[in-house]
Amino acid sequence: MKTELQERADVLAANLQRSIDACFEVLRSIGQLYGSAEWVGRQDFGRFVQPVLLRHSSIQALEWLPRLQECDRPLFEKTLRAEGYTNFQVTERTDGQLTRAAMRPEYFPVAYVEPLTGNELALGFDLFSDAIRRTALERARDTGAIAISGRVELVQETQRQFGFLVILPIYRGAPGETIAERRDRLQGFVLGVFRVADVVRASLSGLNLDNINFFLCDQSDQPDKAFLATYEAQSRRVLASPAEERGFQEHHSFWQEKLSAQDNSICSRSFTIADRHWSLLLLPTSAYVDREELYKQSRSLADAATAEAEKLKQVLLNLQQTQARWFLEKRLIAVGVGLVFLVLGSVNLVAHRSMTRLTSSTNGMERTYSTLASLAKILAIATDAKTQLENVELPNSETAPAIEQIDAESMGTIAFEVASLRQAIAPDAAQQSRLDLLEPLLSQRLTSLQQTVPQPQNNGGDRQLQQQIQQVIREMEQVERSRLQQWETQAAESVRSIFLINIGGILLSAALLVWVYYLLHRQINERQQVEVALFEANSQLEMEVQERSAELAQTKEISDLKQRLFSMVSHEFRTPLSTILLSTQLLSGSSEDWAEEKKRKNLSRIQSAAKTLAQLLNDILTLNRAEAGKLEFRPELLNLEPFCQQIVEEMQLSTGRTQIEFTQYGYPTPVKLDSKLLHSILTNLLSNAAKYSPPDSTVLLSLIYNPGSVVFQVKDYGIGIPPEDQQRIYETFYRSKNVGDIAGTGLGLAVVKTCVDLHGGLVSVTSAIATGTTFTVTLPQ
Numbered sequence: 001m002k003t004e005l006q007e008r009a010d011v012l013a014a015n016l017q018r019s020i021d022a023c024f025e026v027l028r029s030i031g032q033l034y035g036s037a038e039w040v041g042r043q044d045f046g047r048f049v050q051p052v053l054l055r056h057s058s059i060q061a062l063e064w065l066p067r068l069q070e071c072d073r074p075l076f077e078k079t080l081r082a083e084g085y086t087n088f089q090v091t092e093r094t095d096g097q098l099t100r101a102a103m104r105p106e107y108f109p110v111a112y113v114e115p116l117t118g119n120e121l122a123l124g125f126d127l128f129s130d131a132i133r134r135t136a137l138e139r140a141r142d143t144g145a146i147a148i149s150g151r152v153e154l155v156q157e158t159q160r161q162f163g164f165l166v167i168l169p170i171y172r173g174a175p176g177e178t179i180a181e182r183r184d185r186l187q188g189f190v191l192g193v194f195r196v197a198d199v200v201r202a203s204l205s206g207l208n209l210d211n212i213n214f215f216l217c218d219q220s221d222q223p224d225k226a227f228l229a230t231y232e233a234q235s236r237r238v239l240a241s242p243a244e245e246r247g248f249q250e251h252h253s254f255w256q257e258k259l260s261a262q263d264n265s266i267c268s269r270s271f272t273i274a275d276r277h278w279s280l281l282l283l284p285t286s287a288y289v290d291r292e293e294l295y296k297q298s299r300s301l302a303d304a305a306t307a308e309a310e311k312l313k314q315v316l317l318n319l320q321q322t323q324a325r326w327f328l329e330k331r332l333i334a335v336g337v338g339l340v341f342l343v344l345g346s347v348n349l350v351a352h353r354s355m356t357r358l359t360s361s362t363n364g365m366e367r368t369y370s371t372l373a374s375l376a377k378i379l380a381i382a383t384d385a386k387t388q389l390e391n392v393e394l395p396n397s398e399t400a401p402a403i404e405q406i407d408a409e410s411m412g413t414i415a416f417e418v419a420s421l422r423q424a425i426a427p428d429a430a431q432q433s434r435l436d437l438l439e440p441l442l443s444q445r446l447t448s449l450q451q452t453v454p455q456p457q458n459n460g461g462d463r464q465l466q467q468q469i470q471q472v473i474r475e476m477e478q479v480e481r482s483r484l485q486q487w488e489t490q491a492a493e494s495v496r497s498i499f500l501i502n503i504g505g506i507l508l509s510a511a512l513l514v515w516v517y518y519l520l521h522r523q524i525n526e527r528q529q530v531e532v533a534l535f536e537a538n539s540q541l542e543m544e545v546q547e548r549s550a551e552l553a554q555t556k557e558i559s560d561l562k563q564r565l566f567s568m569v570s571h572e573f574r575t576p577l578s579t580i581l582l583s584t585q586l587l588s589g590s591s592e593d594w595a596e597e598k599k600r601k602n603l604s605r606i607q608s609a610a611k612t613l614a615q616l617l618n619d620i621l622t623l624n625r626a627e628a629g630k631l632e633f634r635p636e637l638l639n640l641e642p643f644c645q646q647i648v649e650e651m652q653l654s655t656g657r658t659q660i661e662f663t664q665y666g667y668p669t670p671v672k673l674d675s676k677l678l679h680s681i682l683t684n685l686l687s688n689a690a691k692y693s694p695p696d697s698t699v700l701l702s703l704i705y706n707p708g709s710v711v712f713q714v715k716d717y718g719i720g721i722p723p724e725d726q727q728r729i730y731e732t733f734y735r736s737k738n739v740g741d742i743a744g745t746g747l748g749l750a751v752v753k754t755c756v757d758l759h760g761g762l763v764s765v766t767s768a769i770a771t772g773t774t775f776t777v778t779l780p781q
Contacts (some may be wrong), residue, residue: 005267008209009282013269015203016216016280019058020166020273024146026052027168029582030062030190034170036602040064042083045112053114058202060154060163063191064112065127070105077124080111085123092129098714101126101427108137108189122156122193133165140167141186144175145741148274150221152227154193162228162240164777166192168275177694181476196240209233211288215248220276228278254630304544311540315533322526329519336516347505351498358494364487367424371431371480374421378442379473381413414442431476438472441465477739511548583609606617608654615683619747622680623732626754633677633758637670639695640710644703647682655690659698666705670780673710677755678779684748685714685775692740692773693718708781709761715774721767729765738769752777 020728026049033048034040049062070075073090080088090109092101099122101107107126114120127133136149148163157163169175171185179217200216216228227248229240267282418439423432444465583602625631641664648662682701689699693716704711721729730753733746753776756763759779767773 003267003287004137005212005282005284008207008212009267009269009280011207012203012209012214012282012330013280013308015205015207015270016278017198017271017273019199019202020148020194022056023059023166023194024274026056026062027146027166027190027192029579031168031170032582032605032676034187034190039219042112046114049114058194059192060195060198061122061156061193063110063115063122063193065108065191066111066188067186068107068109069102070107073107075747076109076111080124081749088124091124092126093666094226098125100153104128119156119193122154125155126192127165127189135165136165137189140169140189142179143275143741144169144171144182146274146286150218150276151196154195158196159192160241162196164194164196166194174695190297194339197427198232198373200238204231211285213283213285215281215283217248217279218276219270219279219282227364247615287627289504293645308537308541311537315530315537318533321532322530326439326523326526329523333519334518334521336512340512340516343505343508343512347501347559350501354494354498354501358491359492361487361494365484365491368484368487371421371424372477372484374424375473375477375480375641378414378417378421378438379470381417383447407495418442425476428479431479434472434476434479438469438476441469441472553649576612582607611654615687616745616747618680619684619745619751623747623749623754626758631754631758633674635672635674638673638675638678639668639670640673640703641668643675643678644682644701644712647679647686648701651683651686651690655687657695658690658693659696660686660690660701661698662701662703664703668705669781671710671779673759673779674755677758681755682712682714682751685712685777688744688748689714689716689718689773689775691744692716692739709778710781712777712779713774715772717772720769720771721765721773722769726765726767 024695029052030045030049033044037044045064053059053062066076068090090101090107091098094098101109106125106128108128109124109126110122113122116123127137130152132150132152136147140147147167149167151162151164151450153160154163168190169182170187170190171182172187173185176182176185196216211233213231213233215230217226219226227245229238230244230248231238266284268278268279269282270279272278390605418435422432422435425435622631644662644664648660652660686699686701694698697717700713700715702711702713702715704713719738721736722738725734728734729736729749731746732750734750735744735746755761756777756779761777761779763778764776765773766776
């Protein structure tokens with residue numbers, strides 16, 4: 001997108017270029033006048049240029065500078081005095097004053113000047129006496145093309161201000177191929193004199209430069225002589241004098257630094273005027289506001305910023321909500337993990353306590369079982385001892401030892417069991433008291449057993465003692481059995497509590513772990529969603545940046561194409577129109593005295609210019625229709641040999657001294673092609689071949705019949721195409737870097753490529769610098 005300042009710079013540069021280009025056409029018209037007439041007198045010169053001066057107010061004067069040898073100087077001065085210029089002499093400027101020119105081998109004095117009024121001092125001035133003017137004259141003489149001088153102070157000016165000269169060399173006959181030939185054939189120069197300020201003022205017509213100052217510079221000159229003019233927006237004046245140059249020199253380096261830094265507050269444009277490079281430097285004042293750029297940029301940026309802000313706002317809002325939830329969930333996850341450890345610790349603690357109780361219950365049960373076993377054994381021993389004594393059937397002499405043995409065994413067993421029983425029931429005082437009661441009963445019982453076998457009369461007392469022992473043992477067993485039942489109940493409760501605690505701990509831990517996993521999984525998903533959203537937003541921004549860059553590149557390309565089109569139209573249309581205008585003026589003004597041959601020559605010139613215009617318009621329309629998809633392909637059967645011969649005859653008339661030779665190879669057969677498109681292909685290729693070839697050279701057109709295709713080859717021995725340009729020569733308006741001052745539009749090869757593509761064919765090129773070029777077009781039959 002160009003800013004308003006840049007657009008104004010483009011328009012101003014184009015206006016300046018068009019204004020000076022118009023002078024080029026005027027000079028070429030005058031050159032054609034000298035080329036078509038054996039002698040151009042002062043009246044002829046004045047009658048021809050006066051209408052031109054009325055149309056181009058920016059031209060200060062038009063002048064004729066003949067080539068004057070030293071030996072011819074006296075006669076030349078005498079002749080001019082005889083024409084009424086009584087004080088005429090060849091002059092030069094010395095210390096700011098016009099004096100008689102010193103002796104030199106040759107002079108180039110101003111012989112004709114129109115208008116004379118206001119330019120009297122220029123009459124007779126030898127431009128070869130001034131270094132700047134002489135350099136421009138020599139450059140025009142040696143190149144054979146229009147040249148522009150550096151800035152000069154015009155001799156006809158009473159006040160110091162800058163001007164410049166546009167110079168066209170005039171030769172006797174053709175200019176010649178070499179510098180030596182051009183110097184030898186030089187006849188003189190046609191000069192256009194300009195005040196820089198007048199040219200700039202003419203370019204400002206219709207252009208709004210409120211609050212914009214600018215400088216016009218000649219980049220081809222030395223930096224201290226580059227200044228040409230300046231425009232002051234406040235006073236709306238164009239100034240082109242040494243006084244304004246000082247301000248330019250003081251700030252020039254500062255402005256160059258700003259341009260190098262790509263500061264948008266200033267704008268620069270460079271353009272080519274003939275063989276020199278000029279530049280514009282636009283400097284907006286503090287009051288300047290680029291309204292269009294400000295509005296466009298503000299609107300575009302506002303829309304883009306609003307859309308992106310909404311997207312980013314939503315993304316950031318989601319991110320903010322997610323982060324807040326993440327913060328809470330982080331705490332919840334920490335709490336959940338802590339609860340898992342707490343639950344596991346609690347389960348382990350409770351299980352440990354339950355296991356301790358279970359162990360205690362088991363130990364108590366073992367002690368109880370041991371106590372019961374001891375009581376049962378004591379009871380059994382007390383009962384069995386009597387039975388054993390009663391069953392002894394030994395002689396009396398052996399009875400006593402047997403009873404003693406039984407008694408000793410019973411006493412030892414009972415004593416051991418009583419000791420074990422006392423240790424087992426040690427914590428229980430009630431059981432200890434019963435055992436204390438039981439122990440003497442057992443002793444008494446054993447004492448009675450130490451006697452002889454009891455008699456029947458003693459059975460009553462022994463039975464009573466036995467019943468007491470059984471009663472005590474029964475009471476102790478009852479207590480132990482009750483205690484055993486308690487231990488069993490406690491053990492069962494411990495086992496059940498351990499099971500429930502383990503199951504509960506497992507379930508609670510699993511639930512907490514599932515909850516933590518859910519939170520972590522949701523966080524990961526939300527993070528991924530946020531990352532995807534941010535990535536999409538970033539990708540969208542990058543895409544928009546690429547689109548804006550592409551738009552800028554496309555806009556620049558369109559601007560360049562537009563500028564090339566304007567430049568092409570300015571040059572290529574004006575030249576044939578000027579030729580037609582000149583020829584018609586000559587025919588209308590002097591045709592009565594002309595011979596038929598001279599009239600036919602001018603009419604031929606008009607026809608040639610008209611054909612050039614028609615071809616140019618046809619090329620533009622062909623490309624336009626092709627781009628719009630409206631260029632139709634209408635094949636028909638053609639006999640190519642007469643078709644090509646007719647084109648060669650047509651082109652031969654317009655190519656001058658260049659010879660076109662036609663050759664055919666293969667067996668000729670009718671071919672189905674589009675005649676209009678084929679005509680455009682061949683005429684453009686032959687025209688380019690002749691244009692970029694030296695005079696009197698030969699261009700070859702070959703027609704080759706192949707099975708399934710037909711080939712056209714156009715070969716020249718001209719300037720060639722540089723290798724780096726061969727890939728771009730089919731682009732619209734593109735021209736090779738080595739074409740120099742050769743006129744052209746850059747459309748011909750683009751038309752050729754378009755027409756060949758519509759045929760479904762191929763076009764190729766082989767070329768070498770200063771050797772020649774061959775274009776090969778292959779079209780299917």
